Amino acid sequence: MELTTVWFGLIAVLWAGYFLLEGFDFGVGILLPVLGRDDRERRLLINTIGPVWDGNEVWLLVAGGATFAAFPEWYATLFSGFFLPLLIILVALIVRGVAFEYRGKRDEAEWKRRWDLCIIVGSLVPALLWGVAFGNIVRGVRLDADHEYVGGFFNLLNPYALLGGLTTLVLFTLHGAVFLALKTGGEMRERAGALAARLAVPAIAVAGAFLLWTALAHHDAAGWALSAVAALSLVGAALATRVRREGWAFLATAATIVLAVFALFVTLFPNVMPSTIADANSLTTTNAASTPYTLKVMTWVAVVFTPVVLAYQGWTYWVFRKRLTVEHIPASPIPVSPAPAGAATEAR
Amino acid sequence: MDALDLARWQFGITTVYHFIFVPITIGLSALVAGLQTAWYRTGKEHYLRATKFWGKLFLINFAMGVVTGIVQEFQFGMNWSDYSRFVGDIFGAPLAIEGLLAFFLESTFLGLWIFGWDRLPKRLHLATIWLASIGTLLSAYFILAANSWMQHPVGYEVNAETGRAELHSIGAVLTNSTTLVTFPHTVTACFLTAGALLLAVSAWHLRKGNQDQVFRPSLKLGAWVVLIAGVGVLITGDLQARIMTEQQPMKMAAAEALYDTSKPASFSLFTIGSLDGREEVASVRIPSLLSFMATGSPSGEVEGINNIQQQYAEKYGPGDYAPYVPVTYWSFRLMIGFGALAMAIALAALWLTRRGRTPANRWLWPAAIATVAMPLLANSFGWIFTEMGRQPWTVFGVFRTAESGSPAVSTGEAATSLIVLTLLYGVLAVVEVGLFLKYAKAGAPEIEPPADDTDDADRPLAFAY
Structure with missing residues (x-):
């Protein structure tokens, strides 16, 4: 297999991994006002992803970095072309990341309310916009002969891409609810499970419509197959949430997300960013790629280090595998004991 | 802009x-x-x-x-x-x-x-x-x-x-x-x-x-x-x-505002004047220090901006090769x-x-x-x-x-990005410094006696957000 194809596949894996992992982070953030009825419950929700969200987000940075290294033309066209949506995503990820760390650092209700808002909006907006971005990539955008995007901001908001955005939004929300049913105990587990069961139906409708539209528009056999399995898996998730098989439900939503990403990438191949102006303007795995030498170096790096990363990241999930309940959440996040004034008499 | x-x-x-x-x-x-x-x-x-x-x-x-x-x-x-x-x-x-x-x-x-x-x-x-x-x-x-x-x-x-x-x-x-x-x-x-x-x-x-x-x-x-x-x-x-002098001599010359190649070159602690090589009002200088910094020898030759500019114009074509x-x-x-x-x-x-x-x-x-x-x-x-x-x-x-x-x-997009990120960074700086001071002033926490290890299933987390 050509190294360019290998790297196209690896980038698909990185995005799939990112959406699989940060997908439930986003879902938890989005569901904060729905499932977290008081401060302690909201803290319970945030703490289910506390130790892992940052590691999950690194998948995005590596996906971006790998695209830069393996397909610089793709990276350059995509990031400069989708400038404003990416700026919005950046702002969302910034306020969200800070919010997790800073929310519990003061006790005032207003302080917490503001950071909660940052978490909610900071999760909802990227969950929507990533789908819009990928919808546009698969649909094709206006690229000129220099591979520059010339379509403007509002052309990105077409019905197909918006349906893509809605798809990631509902899928990640469902994935988050399923994750919470798996990771919490007591009443929260019940409520998250019930919500997941309710969310599964619209998720099937929205994601099914998007995958069908994609498949009909592109007539790609492998894309059809992957889309079908993704849809089936989502139906499986719906059934599992009804009978409260939380582990199976999580596996099923995870599989849906991964398979849907693969379906999009397979449909895209061998393009990485098709042009709607002229086929000759499209970016492909060949004309967007780095040199074979760079790809070879990067392949070695990936082959050696990816298993290590997967092992320790997986281990983290094992360490924090226990279900959390509100009883686990200590009264104040960090007890701050003011330093006793004039405590110089302390033992030396 | x-x-x-x-x-x-x-x-x-x-x-x-x-x-x-x-x-x-x-x-x-x-x-x-x-x-x-x-x-x-x-x-x-x-x-x-x-x-x-x-x-x-x-x-x-x-x-x-x-x-x-x-x-x-x-x-x-x-x-x-x-x-x-x-x-x-x-x-x-x-x-x-x-x-x-x-x-x-x-x-x-x-x-x-x-x-x-x-x-x-x-x-x-x-x-x-x-x-x-x-x-x-x-x-x-x-x-x-x-x-x-x-x-x-x-x-x-x-x-x-x-x-x-x-x-x-x-x-x-x-x-x-x-x-x-x-x-x-x-x-x-x-x-x-x-x-x-x-x-x-x-x-x-x-x-x-x-x-x-x-x-x-x-x-x-x-x-x-x-x-x-x-x-x-x-x-x-x-x-x-020294490596910089070798690889980017212009940068070293610009660090001193040295316009003419000098041997030895002095290092000025500060200069009052326009730094464009014309009207220096006053400066305090340490003899030979720039030569030493750039070459390792107090009598080494350090190239000046004008000389390097000339070389670069020949090498890379006409243009201004000096930084600000x-x-x-x-x-x-x-x-x-x-x-x-x-x-x-x-x-x-x-x-x-x-x-x-x-x-x-x-x-x-x-x-x-x-x-x-x-x-x-x-x-x-x-x-x-x-x-x-x-x-x-x-x-x-x-x-x-x-x-x-x-x-x-577009210029509008670039400006939007610059303004949004600068404002956001500004707000976050205020928040960050505020928290940093609060926790810095609070001092070191008292250490609570370790909880008994018999059953940790329902014990509250030692740390939670």
């Missing part, structure tokens, strides 16, 4: 801002790991209290470093797409490797460290902070390798057909002589920064007589780190100056000056607090507290110097800043 100028302002602002948090992260993670190791080895409670106290400040800082780092990764593509197309084959590799080797390591193990106090055996928990710390160092290495390639491109060839730079030797890029001196210079500066932070916060508490048992050792540790790291910064800076000299001249001095001042204060603090003394010295405490800002300023001026000094190039001698921007990005 066009989109390119706006993109340059954004890169400058976001990078300098990001690099407020990065050195604290790099330096403080290792110092916290050291304190935790001391606790692990000795079992003394004040080490644990210090670990928790500095660890908390470290995390407040780390969050900002993480989120501002995402912007760095994205803006090459967003604002500098032609640069990305040109260098992607080379520059993308260290960036991707940084993500895979370093970002995963630091984020994952820091998550384990933060939440793992009661989940992991002590020894393993100690290992997590060390691994996170190693992650920060790896990250520094790869990103500096990428930056060094822009200062001194090696291991590549420009493909005449595609007009892009192509990687020929990853080994050459990763062992670039520029990287090998820049990495220790940057890392020692990071430790100097973290040391100054320990010194300043500890001084604030010692002045008030708070928690002497925790903050006296922390003050000493901080001051020693400032001194030792400072010596490292000096030595590596000296090496760097007032910025390079002053940033070079401020970098050295603030670093040296921090070292002087650390030395004074060590002397005045020797053998358990707590002097009622009127200037020591304010000076020690102010030390926190000095390495941050020195770091910023150092980056401003080295990046502005490379102009008009993004990749020295190969690719110009003027041809590096994003054709697809």
Whole structure:
């Protein structure tokens, strides 16, 4: 297999991994006002992803970095072309990341309310916009002969891409609810499970419509197959949430997300960013790629280090595998004991 | 202002801002790991209290470093797409490797460290902070390798057909002589920064007589780190100056505003005048120092801006090859000056607090507290110097800043981005500093007696957001 194809596949894996992992982070953030009825419950929700969200987000940075290294033309066209949506995503990820760390650092209700808002909006907006971005990539955008995007901001908001955005939004929300049913105990587990069961139906409708539209528009056999399995898996998730098989439900939503990403990438191949102006303007795995030498170096790096990363990241999930309940959440996040004034008499 | 100028302002602002948090992260993670190791080895409670106290400040800082780092990764593509197309084959590799080797390591193990106090055996928990710390160092290495390639491109060839730079030797890029001196210079500066932070916060508490048992050792540790790291910064800076003179003579000349080749060349502590080589009003000069810095010999010849300009015009075609000299001249001095001042204060603090003394010295405490800002300023001026000094190039001698921007990005979009990020960073700075002061002033936490280990299933978490 050509190294360019290998790297196209690896980038698909990185995005799939990112959406699989940060997908439930986003879902938890989005569901904060729905499932977290008081401060302690909201803290319970945030703490289910506390130790892992940052590691999950690194998948995005590596996906971006790998695209830069393996397909610089793709990276350059995509990031400069989708400038404003990416700026919005950046702002969302910034306020969200800070919010997790800073929310519990003061006790005032207003302080917490503001950071909660940052978490909610900071999760909802990227969950929507990533789908819009990928919808546009698969649909094709206006690229000129220099591979520059010339379509403007509002052309990105077409019905197909918006349906893509809605798809990631509902899928990640469902994935988050399923994750919470798996990771919490007591009443929260019940409520998250019930919500997941309710969310599964619209998720099937929205994601099914998007995958069908994609498949009909592109007539790609492998894309059809992957889309079908993704849809089936989502139906499986719906059934599992009804009978409260939380582990199976999580596996099923995870599989849906991964398979849907693969379906999009397979449909895209061998393009990485098709042009709607002229086929000759499209970016492909060949004309967007780095040199074979760079790809070879990067392949070695990936082959050696990816298993290590997967092992320790997986281990983290094992360490924090226990279900959390509100009883686990200590009264104040960090007890701050003011330093006793004039405590110089302390033992030396 | 066009989109390119706006993109340059954004890169400058976001990078300098990001690099407020990065050195604290790099330096403080290792110092916290050291304190935790001391606790692990000795079992003394004040080490644990210090670990928790500095660890908390470290995390407040780390969050900002993480989120501002995402912007760095994205803006090459967003604002500098032609640069990305040109260098992607080379520059993308260290960036991707940084993500895979370093970002995963630091984020994952820091998550384990933060939440793992009661989940992991002590020894393993100690290992997590060390691994996170190693992650920060790896990250520094790869990103500096990428930056060094822009200062001194090696291991590549420009493909005449595609007009892009192509990687020929990853080994050459990763062992670039520029990287090998820049990495220790940057890392020692990071430790100097973290040391100054320990010194300043500890001084604030010692002045008030708070928690002497925790903050006296922390003050000493901080001051020693400032001194030792400072010596490292000096030595590596000296090496760097010589390599820079060899590789980017224009930058060295611009650091001194030296217009005419001189042998020997003097170094001015400051100059009153326009720095354009015409009307110098007054300056204080140390004879032969620039020759020594640039060549290692007090009588060495240092090329001047005018002479280098002439050579470059012949080599690269007509154009202005000098950076904006007032910025390079002053940033070079401020970098050295603030670093040296921090070292002087650390030395004074060590002397005045020797053998358990707590002097009622009127200037020591304010000076020690102010030390926190000095390495941050020195770091910023150092980056401003080295990046502005490379102009008009993004990749020295190969690719110009003027041809590096994003054709697809309009002036309005670039302006929106600059304004939004600057405002957001401003608000976050206020929040961050507020929290940092609150927790710095709160002092080290009391250590609660360890909960009984009989049944931990329902015990509240030792740490929760």
